Amino acid sequence: MINAFQPMLGDDELAAVAEVFRSNWIGKGPRVRAFEDAFAAHLGVGPDQVMTLNSCTEATFLAMELAGLGAGDDVVLPAVSFVGAANAVAAHGARPVFCDVDPRTLNPSASDVEAALTPATRAVLVLHYAGYPGDIAAIAELCRARGLLLIEDAACAVASRVAERACGTFGDLGVWSFDHGKIAVTVDGGMLYARDPELLRRGRKRAYFGLEQFSGFDHAKVTDTRWWEFEVGSFSRRSIMNDVTAAIGCVQLRRLPEFLRRRREIVERYDTELAGLPGLLLPPAPPPGHRTSHYMYWVQMEEHVRDEVARDLYRRGVYATFRYPPLHRVPIYGSDARLPGAEHAADRTLCLPLHQGLDDTDVDLIVETVRTSVPRRSASAAASAPASAVRGA
Template sequence: MVPWLGAEEIAAVTEVIESGWVAQGPRVARFETAFAEAMEAPFGVATSSCTTALHLALIVADVHSGDDVVVPSFSFIATANAPTYVGARPVFADVDPTTGNVTAETVRAALTERTRAVIVVDQGGVPVDLDPIRALCDPRGIVVIEDAACGAGSRYHGRPVGAGAVLTAWSFHPRKLLTTGEGGMLTTSDAEWAARARRLREHAMSVSASDRQASLLAPAEDYTEIGFNFRLTDLQAAIGLVQLGRLPEIVRRRRELAARYTAELADVPGLRPVVDPTWGTGNFQSFWVEVTAPFPTDRDGALHALARAGISARRGIMAAHRQPAYRGRDTGTVLLPHTERLTDKTLILPLYHQLSDDDQDRVIDAMRAATRDLVTEST
C-alpha cells in the first residue's frame, strides 16, 4: 500500500501552520462535517484513531464491565481490544467463508445472555450485510457498531457503508484509502452520543479548547466525567479534507486494478480472489486471494515464490483468538473454522492508486510463474 499524497496536501498543511492553530480546531470541525456528509451520517466526531473511535462508541453505547461484545476474530486485533478497554468480554464469532465478514447467522451463534453490543467489520473493504444483523440485534436491545476502518468508499445497497449503523468507526491510517497519517472518525445518528463523544475525546471538558481560545476571558471549564485525549489535529484534518476530495478517484482506480487482477488470474488453478457481494460494492482496500488446491503450494509457499520475484505480498487478515494476548482468555465457545481457514490460506497482493499497469503485470506474471516453477520443482 502506498498513500496517494501530493502538492495539495502540502499546501493544506502549510496553510494550517501559517494560521498558528495546529491542534484540534476549525479544520477538524470542517473535516467532521464534510466526512459525515460524504458518508450520509448526521454527526461526525474526529478522533486520534479508529481504535479510539471504537472505544468511544462502546462508552456512549453504555457497554460496561460484565457485558459481552460479539466481535469477529478475523480482524485486526483492535476490534477485539476495544471491548476490553471498557471491561467487557470480547466474544468471537466466525465469518462467512466467501466475504470474510460476520453474518446474522454467525453473530446469532455467538450471542450470550450478557451480550450488550456487536461489532461488525467491513473486512478489507468488503461491505458487511448489515440489515439482517440489525434485524437480529435491534429487538434484543443489542447495539450494532460498524467497524468501517477499511470501508471508506465501499457501498451497501447503494449507500456508503456505515450509513445504516447507529455508530460507525473509521480509520485514516496510511493503509487506508483516505489517510491523515494517523486518525479516525466516529459517525452516529444520535445527537447526544455525538455530543458526549466530543467531550470524552477532550478529557470530558465542558468547554472545548477552540471555544476557550475564541474567548478573551476564557470561561472556566468543568470535567464532567473521566475522559481521554483522543483528539485529531488541524494538521491532520487539513490533509483529510484534501483526501476526501480524492476518494472517488481512488475507489475508481482501485476497482479498475482489482478487476484486472481478477481477469488475469482467473485461469490460475487454486486461486479464489475476493469479489463484490450481491448487496454492495467494495473499495478493494485489500485485494486478497485464497490459495487452495490445485495450486501447487500453500499460501506461505506462494508468498515465498513472490518474494523471490521481488514482489512484496502479505499474509491475509489475522485471527485474533490465536494471538498470545487472547490465547487462554475466555472469549466464548464458538468454533471458528472459516476464520482459521481464511487466516491460513489467504494472501494480499499489492494494490494502491499509483500502481502502474507495468508493475501490476509484474505481480500477475510472478503468480503465473510461481505456478509453473512450483509444478516443475515438484516433478
C-alpha cells in the first residue's frame, strides 16, 4: 500500500539511538536540550522560548493552561482542524467556537475569524492547513487589535514561513507535531513556543508533575540536605520528551531540507501532470512571500466523484484520505454553526499521498489512476444525474 503519510528513517537515526543507549541515559537529558536548541535556531527564536513535550496534543493542552483559558471563555478555531485542538479547548472548560474556512485553501481568513468572535472570546486557535500559512499575518493583527490571545497550530507547518517569519511564532503560543506521520518525526513528540519565556519556565514545571526541582540528581549538586524530597507547585502530569526520541529528532531536523526538496519535486509533478484535467481542481498557489511545508496535497472534485476516485485509488494500492472532517459536525462539541466554506471543502477534497518516501514509480501510479478515474467517474455521475441537474435547472 502506498501510504498517504509516511516517515523516512534510516541508518543515521539508528546510530543516534545507539549512541543514547551506550550513554546509559535514555530519559530527558542532553539530547532533548540539543533538539530544543536546534529547533529554536530553525525558527529563529531564543532557546528559552521553546520546549519539547511528548505530543503536539499535549503541547496544545498545556498552551490552554498557560493561557489561563477555562469556564466562561470562548476560543475561536477553524472547523477544518484536528480533533485534538477542540478537545484541548473543551477539556479546560472553555467553549470551542468554529469559524468558516476558504473552500479552496481550507484556511480561515481574518474575516472568517472575526465573524465568529463573541463577547466571551478570549483566544483564537488557528491551524495552518496542510502546511500552507494562510492569512496568519492579518489574523495576528486582528487578535492584537481585539486584545485576544493567538495560539497557532503549526503541526503541519514545520518549515512554513511568511516573509521569512516562521509560522507558529506570529502569536502568543505555537505548537508543532513530530508524530509518525509528520515531515520530521520523533516517533511521538511535540514542541511548544511561547513569546514570553516566563510562560515556558512555568510550562516546564507543569510538564513534570509541577515539581520545583526537576531532578534530584541535579539538585544534589547545589544542596547538602535531602535533595530527594519533593516540592510541588501545581497538580500537574508528566508530559516530557526523552533522549531516545530527541536523538531521532535531531537527525530528522538536519535532514529536513532534503525532505522538503523531495516533497517539492512531488508537488511539481502533481501540478504539471494533473493540470487541466476536467473536473479536478488543484491546490491554489501560495501568495507571494508565503513558503509552505507541503505537508498535504489536496485536490477537489464533485462529492460523489471524490468518493469514487478514492475507492479507485485504494483498489490500486493507494491510500488517499481527507484531513480534517469539520469539527462543527461532531456532536460532542455542541455546535449548530452553518459553515458553507468548510462544508463545501469537506465534501469535495481528497488528500493524495505526499511524503519523501514516495519514489517516481509511486507517483506515476497515483497520477495515472487520478487521470483515468476522474474523467470516468465524472462522466458516470453526469450520466446518472436527473435531467434537470444536467441542464442546471
